[in-house]
Amino acid sequence: MAKILMKGNEAVAEAAIRSGCRLYFAYPITPQSELIEYMARMMPKVNGTFLQAESEVSAINMVYGAAGCGKRVMTSSSSPGISLKMEGISYIAGAQLPAVIVNVQRGGPGLGDIQPAQGDYFQATKGGGHGDYRLIVMAPASVQEFADMASEAFDLADKYRNPVMILADGMLGQMMEPVEFKPAKTDEEIADMWRQHDSWCICPNEDGDKKHHHEINSLEIDPQVLEKHVNNIYKKYAEIEKNELHFEEYNLSDDNEILCVAWGTASRVVKSAINELTKTGKSVGLIRPINVWPYPYEAIAKAIGPKVKKVYVFELNTGQMLDDVKIAVKGKVPVDFWGKVGGIVFTPAEIKEKLEACF
Numbered sequence: 001m002a003k004i005l006m007k008g009n010e011a012v013a014e015a016a017i018r019s020g021c022r023l024y025f026a027y028p029i030t031p032q033s034e035l036i037e038y039m040a041r042m043m044p045k046v047n048g049t050f051l052q053a054e055s056e057v058s059a060i061n062m063v064y065g066a067a068g069c070g071k072r073v074m075t076s077s078s079s080p081g082i083s084l085k086m087e088g089i090s091y092i093a094g095a096q097l098p099a100v101i102v103n104v105q106r107g108g109p110g111l112g113d114i115q116p117a118q119g120d121y122f123q124a125t126k127g128g129g130h131g132d133y134r135l136i137v138m139a140p141a142s143v144q145e146f147a148d149m150a151s152e153a154f155d156l157a158d159k160y161r162n163p164v165m166i167l168a169d170g171m172l173g174q175m176m177e178p179v180e181f182k183p184a185k186t187d188e189e190i191a192d193m194w195r196q197h198d199s200w201c202i203c204p205n206e207d208g209d210k211k212h213h214h215e216i217n218s219l220e221i222d223p224q225v226l227e228k229h230v231n232n233i234y235k236k237y238a239e240i241e242k243n244e245l246h247f248e249e250y251n252l253s254d255d256n257e258i259l260c261v262a263w264g265t266a267s268r269v270v271k272s273a274i275n276e277l278t279k280t281g282k283s284v285g286l287i288r289p290i291n292v293w294p295y296p297y298e299a300i301a302k303a304i305g306p307k308v309k310k311v312y313v314f315e316l317n318t319g320q321m322l323d324d325v326k327i328a329v330k331g332k333v334p335v336d337f338w339g340k341v342g343g344i345v346f347t348p349a350e351i352k353e354k355l356e357a358c359f
Contacts, residue, residue, distance in 0.1 A: 003178035008143045008168065009034035011179045012102060013042070015150035016074050018184035020193055021100070022048040023073040025062035027055055029081045030114040031170035032104035036076065056081045060088030060101075067097035068216035070197030072154050072190075076102035078170070079120050080111055082128075089163055090129030094218030096233065098157035100150070101135075101165045104173035107343035115343020116170035118264055121320035124167050125293040132230050134237045136164040136244060137293040139263045143177035145290075151182055158193070160240055161200070167292065169316070171265045171345065240294055247296040250286040251278065254305045258358050260286045261300060261325050262314045266346075270314050273351035283307075284355055292321070300328035310358050313337045314351060316344075 006014070013035050016024075024039045036052065043050035053059035059075050066073040077085060082103045092099050105120045107113040122128075124137045136156050140146040146168055153164040185193075202214055220226035248267075251274055262270040267288040274284045287300050304311065310333055313325050319337040326335050338354050340346045 003180045005176055006143065006179050007034055007174060007176050008146045009104065009173040010038045011143050011147040012150050012166065012168075013038040015147040015181060016100070016154070017042055017046055017048070018181055019151040019154045020072045020185045020190040021074050021154065022046065022190065023066040023071050024048065024075065025051050025053050025059040025066070025073070026075050026077060027053050027059050027081060029078045031106055031116070031173050032076050032078045032102070034173070035102065035104070056084035057088065060085035060092075063099050064088055064092050064095070064097065067092060067099045068095070068202050070194050070201030072098075072158075072193065074100040074102065076104065078104050078106045079108050079117075082120065082123065086123070086129035089135070090131050090133055091218045092163045093129075093133035093135065093233075094131065095216050096161040097163070097216070098154070098161055099163045100153045100157055101163060103165060103167050105167065105169040107341065113343045114170065116172070116265065116316065116345060117341065117343055118169055118266060118316040119320070119341065120167065121292065121315070121317060124165050125295070125324075133233065134162075134240070134293060136160070136162060136240060137167050137291060138164065139167045139290060139292045140172060141264055141267050141288065143172065143175060144179050146172055147179050147181060156244065158197075160236055162236065162240070167264070169265055170343070244291055245294055245296050245299070246290040247299050248286075248288040248290060249299070249303065250274070250288065251283075252285040252287075252303055252305075253283060255283040255307060256285040256303075256305050257282070257307050257309055258284045258355055259300075259303050259305075259308050259311045260284060260314060260355070261289075261311060261321070262286065263289050263292055263321065266314055266316050269346055269348055270351055272348035273355060276348065276352050277355060282356075282359060295324050295328075297324070297328040300325060301330065301332075304329065304332055308333055311335045312355065312358065314346070315339045316346075317341060
């Protein structure tokens with residue numbers, strides 16, 4: 001199939017439709033507005049449902065209802081809009097429902113600005129909403145990966161009956177790159193996916209062989225019942241931690257003197273700096289978490305070779321992934337951090353300068 005030049009926001013929307021998403025609820029916010037515009041234009045063409053909700057709170061609760069019916073459903077927003085969705089996301093996780101949430105991050109805190117940032121790492125990976133729950137969190141670094149993650153996110157959501165977040169940023173949402181899409185699922189394939197949810201989803205109260213009534217709920221008044229429920233959910237999270245660790249190793253070798261850790265589009269800038277340093281005979285490696293939860297702690301620990309004298313973390317925030325890296329390093333070598341905030345993106349030259357100072 002030929003590649004198509006598309007914006008990241010449009011590519012992830014197209015990939016979601018091809019993956020069987022037929023329900024999409026959202027509210028406009030920059031820099032993800034092209035995503036909602038694409039869905040508004042294309043969902044009616046596949047007999048899907050698009051609805052611009054009156055608020056982000058309404059949108060996520062529509063997702064809750066659609067997910068309870070066993071349908072592939074998605075919402076998207078940008079940082080402050082995701083904050084408004086957090087109560088509903090906790091409900092969805094508590095009810096063990098599959099759903100996909102796309103966050104095209106912008107600068108913050110507060111309303112911030114509309115420029116690219118990575119300031120929502122804490123929110124996405126450490127809860128964000130209330131209670132004990134986890135999201136599977138995927139962090140694309142290219143438009144192709146952004147699109148690929150749409151189908152992967154729906155599959156993971158269905159497999160584990162858990163919400164999945166794709167944590168992108170404004171740069172990735174707005175940039176254009178060539179994309180190759182997977183073949184679109186047929187109507188019969190989509191219907192078959194929905195039928196596989198009959199054992200738990202809410203279905204019409206019809207008489208017949210398939211009549212059933214299931215309760216979709218995240219409210220448990222009895223503390224002992226709630227404790228058992230949460231413990232069962234965390235058994236599922238343990239399985240996710242075993243099965244869904246995904247990361248990229250770049251330029252790793254026993255000669256590495258510096259190990260970098262970066263995620264999302266920031267990792268692309270770091271790679272450019274590493275390539276320049278390699279030309280001068282300096283050896284720097286990179287671990288890029290592709291899923292930022294579950295987190296590749298062991299991969300980072302194993303990448304600390306015999307010559308590594310420092311681990312350097314680069315993010316477009318004030319160091320939100322830094323604690324996870326320190327947990328992985330376990331004090332073996334010093335861990336340093338440098339980042340940019342406010343929607344400012346660091347350059348390869350700036351990263352190269354920081355790394356050269358370590359030699």
